[in-house]
Amino acid sequence: EHHLQRAISAQQVYGEKRDNMVIPVPEAESNIAYYESIYPGEFKMPKQLIHIQPFSLDAEQPDYDMDSEDEIFVNKLKKRMDISPLQFEEMIDRLEKGSGQQPVSLPEAKLLLKEDDELIREVYEYWIKKRKNCRGPSLIPAVKQEKRDGSSTNDPYVAFRRRTEKMQTRKNRKNDEASYEKMLKLRRDLSRAVTILEMIKRREKSKRELLHLTLEIMEKR
Numbered sequence: 001e002h003h004l005q006r007a008i009s010a011q012q013v014y015g016e017k018r019d020n021m022v023i024p025v026p027e028a029e030s031n032i033a034y035y036e037s038i039y040p041g042e043f044k045m046p047k048q049l050i051h052i053q054p055f056s057l058d059a060e061q062p063d064y065d066m067d068s069e070d071e072i073f074v075n076k077l078k079k080r081m082d083i084s085p086l087q088f089e090e091m092i093d094r095l096e097k098g099s100g101q102q103p104v105s106l107p108e109a110k111l112l113l114k115e116d117d118e119l120i121r122e123v124y125e126y127w128i129k130k131r132k133n134c135r136g137p138s139l140i141p142a143v144k145q146e147k148r149d150g151s152s153t154n155d156p157y158v159a160f161r162r163r164t165e166k167m168q169t170r171k172n173r174k175n176d177e178a179s180y181e182k183m184l185k186l187r188r189d190l191s192r193a194v195t196i197l198e199m200i201k202r203r204e205k206s207k208r209e210l211l212h213l214t215l216e217i218m219e220k221r
Contacts (some may be wrong), residue, residue: 062086062093063140073126080117091123096140103131120157 003023010021065086066074074088091113098104098112109124110117131139146158 025127064089064093064096069130077119077122081116081122083119087115091120092127093140095124096138097128099138101137103128154186 007021007023034164066089069090070092071085074083074085076081095104095110096111098108104112106121106124112119113120113123115123143159144155144157146161
């Protein structure tokens with residue numbers, strides 16, 4: 001945001017907007033030569049825009065998606081070996097999910113993958129090289145979550161933070177956590193009061209019986 005900060009600072013100093021203090025905007029290009037090859041003009045609107053795949057293990061798609069560098073590698077590898085883009089994505093996906101902080105070794109990769117040894121070796125060497133050049137912990141992008149030790153408290157890129165305050169339910173019914181605790185305490189106090197009253201009743205009954213026995217003893221004497 002340094003362009004915006006410079007524009008604001010210049011406006012505060014000079015009191016007016018300067019021509020050289022502007023926020024750069026990317027320009028839109030037209031008459032691109034390769035546009036027609038990427039977006040052909042014979043496009044027809046399909047009858048069904050949303051396609052749902054069946055929930056089965058065979059129809060699951062890998063989480064890894066090929067990029068331009070992968071396409072170049074796969075096209076070169078196709079000249080020597082039989083491999084498809086989907087097969088390459090599945091291999092990289094299994095290698096990524098089978099690795100933790102440290103990547104798997106070549107013998108472990110042969111156990112994870114079911115392809116030929118030569119194909120596994122080519123893909124494994126390419127994957128190791130790309131993983132070393134990757135800045136993140138994995139080639140598959142994942143949601144950055146909060147760490148248990150609390151070291152990522154001030155990180156703005158952390159998603160799905162844990163609750164730090166007490167959970168509150170609907171306000172109109174007063175069913176929040178504090179009211180529930182008060183109701184439990186009131187029930188406990190009422191139960192104690194009922195128990196005390198029962199004991200007082202038994203005490204007074206015993207005192208009355210003792211008084212009657214004392215009167216009988218006096219009369220007998």
